Amino acid sequence: MAVTIDVKADILGKNDAVAEELRNLFKEKHVFVLDLMGSPGCGKTTLLEKTMQALKDDINMAVIEGDLFTSKDADRIDRYGVPVVQINTAGGCHLDAPMIKKAIENIDLDKLDLLVIENVGNLVCPAEFDIGEQKRAVVLSITEGDDKPMKYPLMFKLASIVLLNKTDILKFCNFNLDGATEDIKTLNPGVEVLPVSCSLGDGLKPWLDWLREMVRSVK
Amino acid sequence: MHEVGLAEGVLDIALDYAKRNDAKRIAEVTLLIGDMAGVEKDTLEFAFDSIKKGTIANDAKLVMHTAPIVGRCQKCGKEFHIDHYDFFCPECSDGVLELISGRELQVESLEVE
Numbered sequence: 429m430a431v432t433i434d435v436k437a438d439i440l441g442k443n444d445a446v447a448e449e450l451r452n453l454f455k456e457k458h459v460f461v462l463d464l465m466g467s468p469g470c471g472k473t474t475l476l477e478k479t480m481q482a483l484k485d486d487i488n489m490a491v492i493e494g495d496l497f498t499s500k501d502a503d504r505i506d507r508y509g510v511p512v513v514q515i516n517t518a519g520g521c522h523l524d525a526p527m528i529k530k531a532i533e534n535i536d537l538d539k540l541d542l543l544v545i546e547n548v549g550n551l552v553c554p555a556e557f558d559i560g561e562q563k564r565a566v567v568l569s570i571t572e573g574d575d576k577p578m579k580y581p582l583m584f585k586l587a588s589i590v591l592l593n594k595t596d597i598l599k600f601c602n603f604n605l606d607g608a609t610e611d612i613k614t615l616n617p618g619v620e621v622l623p624v625s626c627s628l629g630d631g632l633k634p635w636l637d638w639l640r641e642m643v644r645s646v647k
Numbered sequence: 648m649h650e651v652g653l654a655e656g657v658l659d660i661a662l663d664y665a666k667r668n669d670a671k672r673i674a675e676v677t678l679l680i681g682d683m684a685g686v687e688k689d690t691l692e693f694a695f696d697s698i699k700k701g702t703i704a705n706d707a708k709l710v711m712h713t714a715p716i717v718g719r720c721q722k723c724g725k726e727f728h729i730d731h732y733d734f735f736c737p738e739c740s741d742g743v744l745e746l747i748s749g750r751e752l753q754v755e756s757l758e759v760e
Contacts, residue, residue: 430674432758435664439656439678439752521649553649556685556752581732582685585746615732617743 443557446525450532450560457537460643461545463559465583466567467576468549471593473501474626475567475635476544480508482636483542487643492531492545494523501546511535522553525560541643551580563588563642567626570594570601574608577615584612589620589638596625650687653752654694660754661704670759673704677756681714683749714751718744 438444454461466472480489490511493502502514513531515523528545535543545561547554566587568576571594577584584590590612592605609621620638624631661676676695680686688711695709716729722742729744736742 430758430760431668431670432756433664433668433670435660435754435756437660437664437754439653439660439754441660442656520652524652552685556649578732580685582683582750585683585732585734615734617734 440557443525446529447558447560450525450528451562453537454543454560454562455646457540458646459537459540459543460563460639460646461543461561462639462642463545463547463554463561463564464567465547465551465554465564465587466549467551467569467572470549470567470569470572471591471626472546472549472567473504475591475593475624475632476546477504477508478626478629478632479544479636479639480505480510482632483639484508484510487640488539488541490535490540490543492523492528492535492543494527494546494548496520496548517548521548521550522557523547523559524557528559541647542639551576551583555580555583555586562646565589565591567591567593568608570598570603570605573602574604574611577608577611581615584619585616587616587619589622589635591626591635592621592623593626595623596628596630650690651694651698653686653691654698657691657695657709657754658698658702658704661707661757662702664754664757665703665759668759670757671703672760673707673757674760675708675710675758676704676754677710677712677758679712679714679751679753679755681749681751682716683746684752686752712755714748716749717747719747721745 491505492513494515499514502512505512513534515527564587612621622634665673692709718729719726720736720742722739734744
């Protein structure tokens, strides 16, 4: 005889429980944890390089690098003398909380102010997974097109700050900076949207100030 | 393509609840998926059909209910269906809608024998 069982269980419940445990740990250790997301090639690692150059003498940083197969990004971070842990997802399209729990075994949280987790390049799946971060930052490069915020709404909805990168080549691209900014703010009223050029280091001051403020806020 | 991971989560929950209720066979698994959850339903079904083989959910049918995107205005308190991802209140001039539904990813119920 068929019986109906009432379940009401979250499919990502296991992940979310680990994420909450991580968030409590980070809070207790006074570490600000940022989930850095965006498409492949949008400039996440270049942003990190510029961020490390500016902050590493004042702020104790570490980086977790999510990558499908390579350590190319981690090698770039390592050059700055910032501790970096590589997670290879072996084809997996996002990081999840258990991966972060394992990765932080190799990081001394007691000495840390800021942990940046560079997620796998992807505008879809990473948005769905809580990894214990306090805030999310999204990088969208203007070569990707100004229609992307509305095409990938969850990614932009959950961000606290969005960087529109590669503005140095704006004149060669058919990208409506005001339109994209308006779309992001319609989706996510109150979010910060910053036009930047990570490769030139232009427009990064508000980003660095925001990061400093976030680090202060968890002390 | 995180649907395989989601399908594994669905199967884990279904097998767990079936076992707790001494079920011999799972006939149907009903999910609640929010319109903003970023889930490709066909892919999720395909993934679920692939991983259920050889378990007591071998013949289980996946039923997916959808939850619309709904926001509550932080100013006037009214609730609205959100169209075109516009999170501003249609009635207040500058009220912001807080997301109260649309991100659901839930196993609602099972039908077992």
